[in-house]
Amino acid sequence: MIPTFSTLFNKTAVNSKWQRLREISAVLIIIPALFSCQASSKKTAGGTLKDTTGIIELPKPAPLAKAEAERLRIGCEQWFDSALLYKGYNGSMLVAKNGNIVFEKYTGTGHLPGNDLLTASTPLQIASTSKTFTAMAVLKLWQEGKLNIDDELSKYIKIFNYPGVTIRSLLNHRSGLPNYLYFMEKLGWDKKKIASNEDVLNYMVTKKAELENITSPNTHFTYCNTNYALLALLVENVTGEKFPAYLQQHFFGPLQMKNTFVYLPSDSVKVNYSYDWRGGLIPFNSSDGVYGDKNVYTTPEDLLIWDRALSSKKIFTEETLAQAYAPYSNEKPGVRNYGLGWRMNIYADGKKMIYHNGWWHGSRAVFIRLLKEDATIILISNKDFRSIYHAKILSNLFGDYYTGEEDEESDAAKTTDNSSTAKPAAVKAPAPELSKKNGKMQKLFKDKNKVNKH
Template sequence: MKLAERLNQLFCEKFEQGLFSGNVLVAKGSKALYTGTFGLANYDSEEKLTIQSLFELASVTKPFTAIGIMILEEQGKLCYDDYIQKWLPDFPYPEITLRQALTHTSGLPDYMELFKSHWNHQCIATNVDVIRLLAEHRPTLYFKAGEKYEYSNTGYVCLASVIEAVASMPYSSFMQKYVFAPAKMHRTKVMNRRYKPENVEDFAYGFIRTSEEASFVLPDELLAYDFVKYLDGIQGDGMMHSTVIDLLSFACALRNGDLLRASSLDLALAPVVTEDGQRTPCGFGWFIDTIPSLEMRISHSGGWPGYSTILACYVETGYTIILLSNIENIDIQENMSDWLQQMEQYIVESDKKGL
């Protein structure tokens, strides 16, 4: 069985089992080897997904934010070892650098926990509010900056605010000018659809599968997910929206040097060793590992109520795997990781057979 047939069989099966709704793309270089579309863009209206459907990327936004900082460094407008406070004077931790925020070694506390306790949940917060609440409450750092590794959404919110301060333009405008346009990402956008509603054609709404069989509900309707509303104005750690086609264009632009110099990319893909001697799993915005027979993989996954996403690029072998899901069930993140491994195995076996 050929690679495309095996991939299609895998996702048809997962769709029929109620485990997957979304879009899939596997490519080598710029050539798509397989694309698949499964399920609905809106489980209320029953509008179907298309290959151009726009999904919320969740934390797959982070590599883009990191690239924004790197572009500004290439332009000579900032340095990685600048203190965040240089660009955000109200930021209350003078010892934390851009590099530490990029590599999840800042020790910054989780802003989402701060907003649970210290925010009016009837109001929608923005990045300005994140910095303000950090300054007002100054929660204790998880550890001394640079000492350890711990994944941080807060760091990437701060990086988006730094981009705005340095570039003197909104984060969304900067991304459009310096990343989306050069990468030919025609439908991709930074969007806060609850904070600033807009009509978007072919939008994949993220739904939660409830305990009732085959029942799908928007997270906005569930009290347990009320944070999707009051955190909706925050950017940098999430809120980018894209398609599988655009994400392939991004992967190609990155490989071709259309976004960054080779020396910058090399730096982004170098894992960091913290002060406690721990080798971290990430560089600037990417998780980095090695997959047998596929060599270096740079990837990021994302999860936000209704959405699960994966972008994986295989640096030496030229493959790209993209998974965008718009239903959430209890095991979706674990399932997506398992499916990625299965897809990688199919690619390796296909290469060996020359299919």
């Protein structure tokens, strides 16, 4: 039985003052522990609430045979050299199996021209791959019972005047909203002024009658950056924290992703710019102040930490991850689909490739996760380089995944429907000088199990 404070201070003179102090200390220790136990047992929509504000120790990588690691390294190196390096790739690539890095390469510089070599600690813009963080921040709040993803956004952002638009429809790009990357400028936004997420919201509210391309929610998939700009505002409204600070406190900091942050206009003097395919500088513009849909800067090693954190179940429950990886665009048959913040290829044998690409200015990114094989493929470039999206071919080092019929070039700047409802983009034939190399590489993938027999 825990003594009350009144009892403690009304002890008879027989008890010494030291005894009373020990009893008081015991109360002060026990009471917070009771509240802590009560909080940790709270059940929410996504499962048991867990505190993730401290340092999160991730499980160590699972063992990987040397022969298997060498086979994977050879396959990755051959593809990197033939598909990227000889074309002047300026960026990074990392491939991991069971959390073990089997291939890691950095080539080029942060500035073009420049002598600041890209390294494992050089953060680059990952564009729409940032959406994976935004989506999981929202799902974390759902898991904690702080919001319901099937509520309309207007419940949390009162001025939002688009009935029927739910949080889920924003997450899976079925909101029917137009893309701010186009309507802001068309409706008169001063291109010399950096827009914010609040500016996007205010334009949508005050100029709704002038907006075009608005469709009814939940009728079809249309990839739209506006959705994720609004979701970042949702995180801010629910938590009272600015979105960059929230990600830092709950994801980047606890996971020790030391080279990851959300870009703000005040960071423009310290970040690396991006470049077109010729190497010409692409300056920041008025849309660079909006986050949630883009603007996470990170490294391949930090993205591998993010991948391992998702798989570890240290932050998210099985139920939460099941929601994130469920397909929501099923109007027409096809391999490609979209979950809650994640693209996916769903194959006839039931396997899934969970991934997200990115493209903003000259920055491009690829983040591929093969959950069944615990394999990860990451590429980031600050010089426009479309070929990195063909990195999906590396998935065949781990299993039968890629057929070449499910490519898409980009994410960030398109308003067209590029889900499973869209006609798959044609894959260009390889350049003549690559034909022999690609043939050898395909053979290597087909013979992937031979090395393991030795």
